Ligand SMILES: [Fe+2]
């Protein structure tokens with residue numbers, strides 16, 4: 385069992401496919417990880433289940449690994465999720481996600497109703513792309529990449545997955561710009577909807593798994609230091625949140 389705790393999750397699931405559905409029972413979805421090298425023991429600790437649930441999960445995994453059968457199969461998990469509380473700097477990032485999610489929620493209507501042939505239509509797309517590049521990327525992702533992630537081992541898979549998401553998001557923005565220039569409605573729709581899907585999953589991973597885990601790992605002094613760095617980064621970015629709040633408020637009123 386000890387050997388398997390120190391194996392990457394992909395290799396464990398390849399050897400024991402049943403383990404994937406056991407993890408899913410506990411709301412642990414390893415699908416978003418593209419490499420699958422997170423160690424089984426780290427996956428269990430990162431998700432910080434209530435002690436009793438963690439014990440049951442480990443018993444089920446051990447049952448499969450050691451005896452070839454899942455002792456909890458007949459009685460699926462009924463996990464009791466603890467409400468998440470965030471430290472102050474993490475609360476700021478979660479609040480920024482909230483504004484980004486309001487823009488993501490509008491994308492299907494934008495794709496359906498905005499006419500790229502009109503100046504007002506182009507303006508809406510331009511504003512949306514500006515929000516993604518300035519607010520979501522320069523203001524928000526920059527704090528994660530330049531400050532938050534630096535307090536951790538950046539080669540850890542959980543952080544590498546986040547970097548990869550940011551990189552993929554930037555590539556989609558390039559497609560949006562190309563599509564806007566050439567008035568290519570299909571490419572614009574595809575890239576906006578793909579961005580929406582990517583960022584929604586990314587934000588969920590951060591809110592539910594990454595930030596709570598990071599909060600548990602960081603001590604009070606570090607969190608205070610990090611908060612001060614966030615404030616400084618916000619000032620240096622020259623970006624005003626209000627501008628984007630206003631833009632989203634207007635768009636929510638405008639779109640059907
Ligand atoms: Fe992120």
Ligand SMILES: [Fe+2]
Nearest residue numbers: 477524528590
């Ligand atoms: Fe984020």
